[in-house]
Amino acid sequence: MWNAIKQNRWWIYQQERFPVFAHGTLIAVFSLAAVAYSAVLGGRYALELSAFAVAFATTFGFFLLLRIADEFKDFEDDCRYRAYRPVPRGLIGLNDLRYLAIIVLALQMLAALLLHAPLAMLLVLVWVYLGLMTVEFFAGSWLRRHPTPYMLSHMLIMPLIQLYASACDWLPQTSTPPAGLSWFLAASYANGLVIEIGRKIRVPEDEEPGVETYSVLWGRKTACLVWLSAMGAAGVFASLAADRVAVGGLTIVLLSLGWIISALLAFHFLTQTRTQSGKAIETCSGLWTLASYLLLGPVALLMV
Structure with a gap:
């Protein structure tokens, strides 16, 4: 069975493009930090496991969506220069990744609604910014000629993801982020x-x-x-x-x-x-x- 798993095309894809265990460890610490820091700021010294679970699952989904978005953005360049990657060599198709993204988005929304419905508004905020990144803020040609603004604008997704992860703790308690x-x-x-x-x-x-x-x-x-x-x-x-x-x-x-x-x-x-x-x-x-x-x-x- 393990050999069959290792030969599965999705398993090969994650090994090459999104190592689940390596990324998962850092994402778990990333999410835990957001929830724990928010709790301590709010004077609560015990971790809400449900808040952490939703923060981790949703954050993992965000980073997976970023990888999928990159596959779409870089497809032409990958075909030209990096044909060894899974998508240009035909291991995984863009349609496969599109369906995976839809599943991730649905699960993220479900998790938000189950934990605390107002989280959905923050979730949509992160989605909107991620979508703008995917279309390179409708200024792709200019951004590609100016790598520093490209990097600085794209990295804004990081505090937005952390805002959402921390909100899994503070939003069910209060309507405003802790000082x-x-x-x-x-x-x-x-x-x-x-x-x-x-x-x-x-x-x-x-x-x-x-x-x-x-x-x-x-x-x-x-x-x-x-x-x-x-x-x-x-x-x-x-x-x-x-x-x-x-x-x-x-x-x-x-x-x-x-x-x-x-x-x-x-x-x-x-x-x-x-x-x-x-x-x-x-x-x-x-x-x-x-x-x-x-x-x-x-x-x-x-x-x-």
Whole structure:
């Protein structure tokens, strides 16, 4: 049976384009942080499991929808430059992904209505922004010529998703977000930039035709400096958010140490004659983000 599962085309697709277990771990921490942080801000020191379950399931759905949207947006370029990917090589069709997206949207709405009906309005807000991203805000040609506004506009989806995930906790309790949530959302935006930039920094040998990495667009040195700047901003916002839930000191110490390690890694990446790849920077971005959300969510909940 396990061999049959591994040979299934959807299993192969998730392995190559949306690794369920790897992504699921980070999404679980991402969702847990939002719900736990909201609970602590609201003076509630126990996690509502139903709120977390809906936040996790819906957030997982959002990230899957982002992947599906990318498959549609990048289809022509993938056929031209990356025919080895599952969609251009015919493993999964765009119609298959369209039906999957419809199922995900329906399940998200059902989960919102079952937990707390007003959540549906916030859910639609995230859908609308995701839809605008899919059509590249009706300015695709301009955005593709200006990669920085492209990145900054697309990363706004991150705090919107976190707003929804946190609302699974605070909206059933009150009609307004708790004071201090804005710093958490700002940290989510900056962490999104850390992940986005970090996964697109490569050595020349790993660059692919038709793939606009930041190491190509800006040069490796500038890309690393922007990556570290985004990480620094994320650290500042996370520390301000952490100060609202009594883990500010611990967050400052640990994230400062993390930033120093990241700076040393970037220096090594830029100065070594034979560097391995940009994979270490991508991994470091994930670990940084994971640490930030663990501090702001589970750790804060345990320490109050």
